[in-house]
Amino acid sequence: MDLAYTPAEEAFRREARAWLAANVPAEPLPSLDTPEGFAAHREWERRLYDARLSVVTWPEEYGGRGASLAEWLIFEEEYYLAGAPGRVGQNGIFLLAPSLLEFGTEEQRRRHLPPMASGEEVWAQGWSEPEAGSDLAAVRSRAVRTDGGWLLSGQKTWSSRAAYAHWLFGLFRTDPESARHHGLTYFLVPLDAPGVTVRGIRQLDGEPGFAEVFFDEVFVPDDQVLGGVGEGWRVAMSTTGSERGLTLRSPGRFMAAADRLVSLARRIGDLGEAERLEVARAWMNADAYRLFTFQTLTRVRDGATIGPESSINKVFWSEMDLHLHETALRLLGPRAELTGAAPDAVAGGRWLDGFLFALSGPIYGGTNEIQRNIIAERVLGMPREPRPAKESQ
Amino acid sequence: MRFGLTAEQRQFGTVAAELLAKPDTDRWAALTDLGVPAVLVPEEHGGLGGDEIDLLPVLEEAGRAALPDPLVESLVATRLLTALGGSLATEWLPQIASGESLVLFADGPYLPHADRAALILTERNGTLCTATPGAPQPSTDPARRLYSTTAITPVTAPSPNTTEPGTSRPPADAAPMTATAPGAAESGAFRPSAGGASGAADVRSLLVEARDRGAALTAVYLVGVARRMIDMAVEYTRERTQFGRPVGSFQAVKHHLANALVAVEFARPPAYRAAYSLARGSRTASRDASMAKAMASEAALQTARAALQVHGAIGYTLEYDLHHWLRRAWTLSTAWGTPTHHHRQVASLLLDSEEPLERLP
Numbered sequence: 001m002d003l004a005y006t007p008a009e010e011a012f013r014r015e016a017r018a019w020l021a022a023n024v025p026a027e028p029l030p031s032l033d034t035p036e037g038f039a040a041h042r043e044w045e046r047r048l049y050d051a052r053l054s055v056v057t058w059p060e061e062y063g064g065r066g067a068s069l070a071e072w073l074i075f076e077e078e079y080y081l082a083g084a085p086g087r088v089g090q091n092g093i094f095l096l097a098p099s100l101l102e103f104g105t106e107e108q109r110r111r112h113l114p115p116m117a118s119g120e121e122v123w124a125q126g127w128s129e130p131e132a133g134s135d136l137a138a139v140r141s142r143a144v145r146t147d148g149g150w151l152l153s154g155q156k157t158w159s160s161r162a163a164y165a166h167w168l169f170g171l172f173r174t175d176p177e178s179a180r181h182h183g184l185t186y187f188l189v190p191l192d193a194p195g196v197t198v199r200g201i202r203q204l205d206g207e208p209g210f211a212e213v214f215f216d217e218v219f220v221p222d223d224q225v226l227g228g229v230g231e232g233w234r235v236a237m238s239t240t241g242s243e244r245g246l247t248l249r250s251p252g253r254f255m256a257a258a259d260r261l262v263s264l265a266r267r268i269g270d271l272g273e274a275e276r277l278e279v280a281r282a283w284m285n286a287d288a289y290r291l292f293t294f295q296t297l298t299r300v301r302d303g304a305t306i307g308p309e310s311s312i313n314k315v316f317w318s319e320m321d322l323h324l325h326e327t328a329l330r331l332l333g334p335r336a337e338l339t340g341a342a343p344d345a346v347a348g349g350r351w352l353d354g355f356l357f358a359l360s361g362p363i364y365g366g367t368n369e370i371q372r373n374i375i376a377e378r379v380l381g382m383p384r385e386p387r388p389a390k391e392s393q
Numbered sequence: 394m395r396f397g398l399t400a401e402q403r404q405f406g407t408v409a410a411e412l413l414a415k416p417d418t419d420r421w422a423a424l425t426d427l428g429v430p431a432v433l434v435p436e437e438h439g440g441l442g443g444d445e446i447d448l449l450p451v452l453e454e455a456g457r458a459a460l461p462d463p464l465v466e467s468l469v470a471t472r473l474l475t476a477l478g479g480s481l482a483t484e485w486l487p488q489i490a491s492g493e494s495l496v497l498f499a500d501g502p503y504l505p506h507a508d509r510a511a512l513i514l515t516e517r518n519g520t521l522c523t524a525t526p527g528a529p530q531p532s533t534d535p536a537r538r539l540y541s542t543t544a545i546t547p548v549t550a551p552s553p554n555t556t557e558p559g560t561s562r563p564p565a566d567a568a569p570m571t572a573t574a575p576g577a578a579e580s581g582a583f584r585p586s587a588g589g590a591s592g593a594a595d596v597r598s599l600l601v602e603a604r605d606r607g608a609a610l611t612a613v614y615l616v617g618v619a620r621r622m623i624d625m626a627v628e629y630t631r632e633r634t635q636f637g638r639p640v641g642s643f644q645a646v647k648h649h650l651a652n653a654l655v656a657v658e659f660a661r662p663p664a665y666r667a668a669y670s671l672a673r674g675s676r677t678a679s680r681d682a683s684m685a686k687a688m689a690s691e692a693a694l695q696t697a698r699a700a701l702q703v704h705g706a707i708g709y710t711l712e713y714d715l716h717h718w719l720r721r722a723w724t725l726s727t728a729w730g731t732p733t734h735h736h737r738q739v740a741s742l743l744l745d746s747e748e749p750l751e752r753l754p
């Protein structure tokens with residue numbers, strides 16, 4: 001065990017810190033779920049990309065710098081400590097990209113990765129359907145063979161960022177006879193294709209952060225299939241592994257929030273014992289998450305792959321984030337309800353925004369109930385619960 | 394940056410686990426033969442010159458095996474003697490390394506297995522003292538074989554200020570419960586060696602560190618205790634059927650154990666980090682130790698509760714082994730400072746300061 005960073009890692013930290021200090025916008029950008037905010041965030045992604053800091057671990061030919069996972073962690077720490085904007089490209093960068101790198105053809109990678117990294121093309125994730133939430137294998141949207149490609153029909157819903165995004169990745173049933181996770185194919189679909197209709201759905205904060213997407217015989221060519229016809233479930237599982245596992249939620253983000261919470265508590269001063277202990281708990285959890293990530297990263301470097309244990313991670317960070325924000329709101333007392341528009345809002349209302357977002361953590365990426373089932377069955381090896389009759393596995 | 398153990402360290406744990414799993418053996422003697430007590434003893438005193446990180450797997454396995462022996466107390470005493478130097482160190486460290494003598498550090502008024510110790514070190518009012526075992530104190534965990542400590546004799550000068558806030562001294566539960574032996578203050582003044590602790594303030598900080606070390610190593614132990622309870626519960630709920638199905642297929646049962654696993658898996662890295670910080674003398678060692686102990690204690694208590702619940706009535710009997718681990722979780726979660734004590738400690742180190750927060754590395 002050696003927790004010290006190498007001189008090269010320290011040098012990278014200094015470089016990242018200096019660049020962020022010079023470039024992070026002084027005023028927070030507007031919400032990325034508004035048209036102005038979306039545009040401003042894409043500009044920010046472009047600046048990151050030009051500095052080769054958008055996707056540090058990617059190979060250079062796709063716009064990265066081939067950095068190690070330790071360097072990624074360092075970058076994320078500096079990024080969030082500098083108060084840099086949320087990543088509008090995160091669905092593509094953290095969820096689709098690992099699958100593209102693993103299952104994509106060379107043409108697909110060259111076509112999609114650089115514009116994804118630069119913010120030129122923002123991606124939405126199209127898993128959920130009205131009748132397929134936790135039971136993702138129940139997807140009904142279908143793809144029918146046609147000359148040189150496929151015709152997609154059906155409906156996706158709760159798709160983050162899809163109100164403004166350019167592309168969507170999602171699962172469609174290519175074998176009409178198939179049931180559940182068989183006969184599904186993973187497609188890459190431009191959202192401006194004829195036959196696509198997008199309708200924004202307002203979230204708790206009032207902005208259209210979700211969309212439902214309707215497909216009416218939308219043509220996609222063969223080269224927009226990722227990982228082979230009928231292989232969709234396998235490819236999608238690798239995507240959800242990235243979502244729950246390592247890359248989507250870096251410790252940097254929670255550490256920065258926990259440090260801000262401690263500063264808030266110090267500024268308020270004179271807290272009761274209960275509040276003091278909750279602040280300490282929130283900070284310890286963020287620190288524990290960071291150490292857990294060090295451990296995961298070391299295991300990955302030693303050759304391990306992240307499997308169903310990623311669900312342990314997901315349950316922990318989602319509950320930690322919610323507890324942290326609940327604690328902040330409790331410290332703020334009556335000012336907790338003020339939105340960023342209120343003259344008396346503390347920190348531009350960011351604690352309230354953070355709380356509203358944290359509330360979704362135990363729901364998206366597979367609810368925590370589903371994660372607990374996975375932990376029990378696939379990590380601990382407990383007996384499976386009865387599954388729908390048609391399922392075979 | 395590497396947050397993991399070496400192959401040798403893991404191997405050490407595997408061998409220890411095998412020894413601990415053997416039925417009808419003297420498990421303490423087996424660990425001694427393996428060289429566990431010698432790990433922290435410097436080479437010049439006949440030891441292996443290792444550190445706390447080398448012991449992580451052994452401590453966790455000791456927890457998994459619910460080993461009741463005073464492993465943590467002896468490791469803390471070893472480090473304390475090493476840091477003190479002088480005649481106490483020269484006399485006792487070789488005997489610890491060879492397994493000839495058991496030397497313990499007592500945190501608080503009661504000490505497990507005190508009757509077996511050749512030397513007991515403890516603290517009274519900021520002073521390092523030796524003690525002798527007093528009356529047995531039956532514990533809810535009989536295997537701990539608890540004794541009060543008595544005949545407290547200082548071996549260092551008292552330090553001027555012993556009640557400074559923010560030190561690791563546990564509150565009330567560490568207050569002396571037995572009268573100091575008459576005339577003890579004048580006897581046997583400790584004379585430090587060159588390179589050893591040189592004054593009352595140094596000794597006091599060594600005592601604080603001893604408590605931090607006890608808390609950190611106990612945290613690792615508790616992770617092992619808790620992890621084993623989860624395994625036992627999984628095994629039981631796979632076998633036990635009700636309503637024509639294994640009870641482990643019911644979600645309410647699964648979710649109890651999944652929640653316990655999340656708590657335990659996130660308590661381990663802080664416990665390992667605390668041992669690392671103590672081994673390296675890191676500036677944040679005290680905060681790291683308190684964080685580790687608070688999180689491991691809470692994870693172990695939550696797991697004990699879940700494991701008992703999913704075992705149903707059989708878990709509530711002495712006819713089934715679970716109770717050994719339950720008791721170890723209860724007693725060790727309060728030993729070396731309760732979860733609340735350590736939680737407060739972290740709160741105080743974070744909040745009662747204007748300094749920027751330090752995170753290492």
Ligand SMILES: Cc1cc2nc3c(=O)[nH]c(=O)nc-3n(C[C@H](O)[C@H](O)[C@H](O)COP(=O)(O)OP(=O)(O)OC[C@H]3O[C@@H](n4cnc5c(N)ncnc54)[C@H](O)[C@@H]3O)c2cc1C
Nearest residue numbers: 125126127128133134158159160360363364365366367369
């Ligand atoms: C902020 C946010 C962003 C999202 N972004 C996207 C996105 O970009 N793309 C996308 O495709 N989807 C997205 N989703 C949708 C998300 O993936 C689903 O909400 C989630 O998988 C749960 O599905 P559901 O909402 O239909 O709930 P349901 O599946 O209807 O579940 C309702 C309740 O029942 C419980 N439940 C269901 N089945 C079980 C079971 N077997 N055992 C125990 N409990 C069960 C659930 O845990 C939940 O509490 C997002 C959701 C949120 C909140």
